[in-house]
Amino acid sequence: MLLLSDEQVQDLITADMCLESLEQAYRELGQGWAGSSKRTDIITAHARSDNQEPCHGLKSMMGVVSGIKVGAIRINSDIITWLSSEAGMKRVKLPKAPGGRYTALVLLFSTRTGELLSLFPDASIQRMRVGATSALGAKYLSRQNSEVLGVYGSGWQAGAHLMAAAKVRNIKKVLVYSPNRERCRAFCSQMASLLEMEVEPSPEPADVMRAADIVMSCTNSLDQVILGKRLREGMYICSVKPGEIDLDAYERAEVLILNTRQAGPADYLINGGREVPPGLVKERKSYIDGFDPAAYGRIDWQNLPLLSDVISGKGPQRESDAQITCFSNNLGIGMQFAAVGHAVYRAAKEKGIGKELPSEWFSQLNHP
Amino acid sequence: MLLLSDEQVQDLITADMCLESLEQAYRELGQGWAGSSKRTDIITAHARSDNQEPCHGLKSMMGVVSGIKVGAIRINSDIITWLSSEAGMKRVKLPKAPGGRYTALVLLFSTRTGELLSLFPDASIQRMRVGATSALGAKYLSRQNSEVLGVYGSGWQAGAHLMAAAKVRNIKKVLVYSPNRERCRAFCSQMASLLEMEVEPSPEPADVMRAADIVMSCTNSLDQVILGKRLREGMYICSVKPGEIDLDAYERAEVLILNTRQAGPADYLINGGREVPPGLVKERKSYIDGFDPAAYGRIDWQNLPLLSDVISGKGPQRESDAQITCFSNNLGIGMQFAAVGHAVYRAAKEKGIGKELPSEWFSQLNHP
Numbered sequence: 145m146l147l148l149s150d151e152q153v154q155d156l157i158t159a160d161m162c163l164e165s166l167e168q169a170y171r172e173l174g175q176g177w178a179g180s181s182k183r184t185d186i187i188t189a190h191a192r193s194d195n196q197e198p199c200h201g202l203k204s205m206m207g208v209v210s211g212i213k214v215g216a217i218r219i220n221s222d223i224i225t226w227l228s229s230e231a232g233m234k235r236v237k238l239p240k241a242p243g244g245r246y247t248a249l250v251l252l253f254s255t256r257t258g259e260l261l262s263l264f265p266d267a268s269i270q271r272m273r274v275g276a277t278s279a280l281g282a283k284y285l286s287r288q289n290s291e292v293l294g295v296y297g298s299g300w301q302a303g304a305h306l307m308a309a310a311k312v313r314n315i316k317k318v319l320v321y322s323p324n325r326e327r328c329r330a331f332c333s334q335m336a337s338l339l340e341m342e343v344e345p346s347p348e349p350a351d352v353m354r355a356a357d358i359v360m361s362c363t364n365s366l367d368q369v370i371l372g373k374r375l376r377e378g379m380y381i382c383s384v385k386p387g388e389i390d391l392d393a394y395e396r397a398e399v400l401i402l403n404t405r406q407a408g409p410a411d412y413l414i415n416g417g418r419e420v421p422p423g424l425v426k427e428r429k430s431y432i433d434g435f436d437p438a439a440y441g442r443i444d445w446q447n448l449p450l451l452s453d454v455i456s457g458k459g460p461q462r463e464s465d466a467q468i469t470c471f472s473n474n475l476g477i478g479m480q481f482a483a484v485g486h487a488v489y490r491a492a493k494e495k496g497i498g499k500e501l502p503s504e505w506f507s508q509l510n511h512p
Numbered sequence: 513m514l515l516l517s518d519e520q521v522q523d524l525i526t527a528d529m530c531l532e533s534l535e536q537a538y539r540e541l542g543q544g545w546a547g548s549s550k551r552t553d554i555i556t557a558h559a560r561s562d563n564q565e566p567c568h569g570l571k572s573m574m575g576v577v578s579g580i581k582v583g584a585i586r587i588n589s590d591i592i593t594w595l596s597s598e599a600g601m602k603r604v605k606l607p608k609a610p611g612g613r614y615t616a617l618v619l620l621f622s623t624r625t626g627e628l629l630s631l632f633p634d635a636s637i638q639r640m641r642v643g644a645t646s647a648l649g650a651k652y653l654s655r656q657n658s659e660v661l662g663v664y665g666s667g668w669q670a671g672a673h674l675m676a677a678a679k680v681r682n683i684k685k686v687l688v689y690s691p692n693r694e695r696c697r698a699f700c701s702q703m704a705s706l707l708e709m710e711v712e713p714s715p716e717p718a719d720v721m722r723a724a725d726i727v728m729s730c731t732n733s734l735d736q737v738i739l740g741k742r743l744r745e746g747m748y749i750c751s752v753k754p755g756e757i758d759l760d761a762y763e764r765a766e767v768l769i770l771n772t773r774q775a776g777p778a779d780y781l782i783n784g785g786r787e788v789p790p791g792l793v794k795e796r797k798s799y800i801d802g803f804d805p806a807a808y809g810r811i812d813w814q815n816l817p818l819l820s821d822v823i824s825g826k827g828p829q830r831e832s833d834a835q836i837t838c839f840s841n842n843l844g845i846g847m848q849f850a851a852v853g854h855a856v857y858r859a860a861k862e863k864g865i866g867k868e869l870p871s872e873w874f875s876q877l878n879h880p
Contacts, residue, residue, distance in 0.1 A: 150876035176784040181552040181572075186583065188576050188623050200623035202583040204549075206570050208556050210782055215554065215570040217587055220880055221621040221628070241627035241875045248880035249619075249628070253589040255556050255568035259609035260589070260617070267878035414578055416544040499873075507609045508518035510635035512588055512616035 145506050147499040148264035148492055156491045157268050159308045162276035162484050163283075167455060169209045169483035170280065174456025180207040180478035182406060187224075189415030198225040198238055207478025209486070213255045216482035218266055221247040234364075252485045260506040262489045262498075266481070269488065273480040275304030277403060277451070278360055278382045281471030283312035284454050285399060285462050286358050286380035291316040294356030296349070296370070297363040298322035298331035301384065305360045310339055319355055321346040322363075350374060361388040372396045375468055382471040387436070389472055394443050397470035399460045401449050404477050445473075513874050515867040516632035516860055524859045525636050527676045530644035530852050531651075535823060537577045537851035538648065542824025548575040548846035550774060555592075557783035566593040566606055575846025577854070581623045584850035586634055589615040602732075620853045628874040630857045630866075634849070637856065641848045643672030645771060645819070646728055646750045649839030651680035652822050653767060653830050654726050654748035659684040662724030664717070664738070665731040666690035666699035669752065673728045678707055687723055689714040690731075718742060729756040740764045743836055750839040755804070757840055762811050765838035767828045769817050772845050813841075 148156075172178035183205040201222040208215035223238040241247050248266040253259065282290070290313045295302050298320055306318060318341060322328035328345045336343040346352050352359060353374035361369045361383035370381050372392025381397070383389050394400060437445065451471065453459025462469055492498045516524075540546035551573040569590040576583035591608040607614045616634040621627065650658070658681045663670050666688055674686060686709060690696035696713045704711040714720045720727060721742035729737045729751035738749050740760025749765070751757050762768060805813065819839065821827025830837055860866045 147873055150878050179780045179782045181554055181780050184549040186549055186574055186576050188578055202574050204572055206554055208554050208782055210556055219585055221626040223626045240625040242871045245875035245877055246880050247626040247875050257608040258589040258591045258615040265876035267876050267880050412547045412549050414547045414576055503610045505515055507613035507615050508633035508635050509613055510518050512614050512634050
């Protein structure tokens with residue numbers, strides 16, 4: 145059993161590795177040879193005596209990719225609180241494990257022997273899988289001659305999107321908009337030197353839409369970021385949270401696909417029947433911040449094609465350079481952790497990285 | 513992080529520990545302070561080339577008990593095949609992990625810090641939780657003066673039931689019926705010396721019903737075992753699988769409760785759209801062998817009270833020595849692994865048993 149730290153995963157993982165492993169997994173998903181279970185959450189609310197005590201969130205999602213013969217489960221054990229911010233109640237995870245750390249693990253199993261192959265924290269894979277999935281959408285649905293990339297957001301998620309997108313198209317220039325101008329400038333100069341590419345801050349959000357062929361939204365914003373009125377012919381747009389794109393933009397997209405048709409977790413609330421705190425109400429209604437499916441009632445979410453349909457050749461394709469294409473609801477699915485986790489595991493084995501623990505520590509002689 | 517082997521769990525776990533921890537957990541469940549997520553299964557069927565290759569089953573269930581501040585996830589990574597037997601297709605798990613071992617793990621998390629407290633295989637807890645839960649039903653619903661215990665089955669599940677039942681009532685005599693007479697005799701003599709109690713094999717199934725005050729069915733049988741026509745006044749009956757009790761017996765029970773209203777897992781099948789093998793069809797219809805809910809259509813499964821209602825004082829109680837009471841659908845729920853797992857963990861800490869591994873191996877500095 146190979147134990148890896150998040151730092152080791154971070155050193156091993158590459159955008160190419162993520163793109164390649166996810167492309168295979170999505171192709172298998174479209175063919176019926178891969179799958180993910182619905183995510184489940186148990187949120188344990190404030191304890192009996194102290195209403196200010198943070199909540200606990202236990203969350204898991206599973207996935208299997210048959211072709212690489214692995215299954216994975218990703219488990220998050222989060223300490224959650226809600227803080228007031230300018231944009232309303234904001235959900236915050238607290239690093240309460242010893243050493244000021246977070247607890248979130250991926251367990252990788254062999255579907256041939258059942259054994260636990262590897263165990264590692266989720267952060268680096270979590271970061272990279274989102275950007276790589278948005279970029280896979282761009283690989284299949286953006287114009288081949290796309291040269292200008294626009295990014296909303298300047299956090300770690302934005303960085304991962306930029307790195308992955310630069311692998312699938314010959315990007316000449318990147319425009320970044322983020323309301324925090326100082327952070328945006330720092331992000332641009334960091335990315336410019338990392339990718340040896342022109343990466344510039346945009347003064348206004350609309351500037352991004354005026355110049356970019358590909359626009360990716362990866363923000364914490366509760367407001368809509370990609371607006372239909374600013375769309376131009378031939379663009380590919382995508383967002384992690386569906387609420388970052390407005391209804392007009394969804395309706396103008398001639399090809400509209402989703403990562404998954406899931407709208408949220410199957411969740412369970414433990415709070416002794418007490419009144420639910422305000423943050424938790426939002427959590428339960430939809431765990432995608434700022435997304436209210438009712439406001440998008442005209443979109444038939446349950447019947448839209450998926451990225452897996454496109455990659456396996458069953459779904460729609462871009463038919464002309466003039467079409468507007470859109471990829472949304474880039475929610476995590478268990479299969480991504482099996483695919484990318486296995487690629488990281490193989491790279492670690494090849495390079496002799498990680499700690500080998502006895503397999504017997506994680507198995508038993510008695511029948512389960 | 514405390515790592516325990518199944519052998520260590522087996523040495524630590526006691527029937528008293530299971531009864532006590534589960535009683536608290538069920539009380540909290542009834543009060544809304546504990547809960548379990550729905551079990552999810554991904555079954556990956558025969559691979560492309562070889563239709564005889566065993567399937568893989570990835571299964572998980574989660575639960576939290578707020579009062580003890582722990583949550584747990586139990587994960588099974590099973591290699592499954594179906595063998596023909598006299599009773600039809602039989603589902604068999606194969607020990608394919610290195611050393612001829614099975615892979616099934618319980619991870620115990622703190623709801624205060626999120627950290628992984630302990631990790632151990634599931635077999636000993638899995639065995640004991642089922643028997644202890646049936647016995648909890650007996651504690652609340654059998655006659656106080658119950659003296660004769662009847663058991664159908666002579667496997668490890670039967671042993672666990674016997675040990676737990678002997679803790680909640682002053683049992684003077686045990687009658688065991690199992691079609692394999694030799695195994696039944698060996699089981700009786702082993703249990704007699706273990707519990708210092710009269711434990712006798714019954715020549716015929718009906719003999720058990722004629723003499724016992726408490727009847728527990730814990731068999732692999734696909735046939736109905738506890739028949740309504742043999743019920744006597746004042747009995748408490750229970751079974752692990754709901755199909756071991758016939759409709760007549762369910763209808764004659766004046767108090768009828770369930771462990772959970774779940775009828776099966778939320779399952780996902782990966783097989784590339786191929787024809788589903790016969791064993792898998794049964795698996796998908798209902799994963800409780802031999803149980804066809806349609807044959808019990810007159811029972812309103814979704815509105816029956818639960819064991820948690822009874823233990824928390826909200827549900828029905830036995831009202832006279834004449835009443836017949838029944839507890840069924842003793843399906844595993846995640847909360848049981850949190851409750852019993854935490855009791856085992858505490859006992860291990862007290863006795864200094866197990867292997868302490870660095871907490872940082874199972875956490876991360878980066879935000880998940």
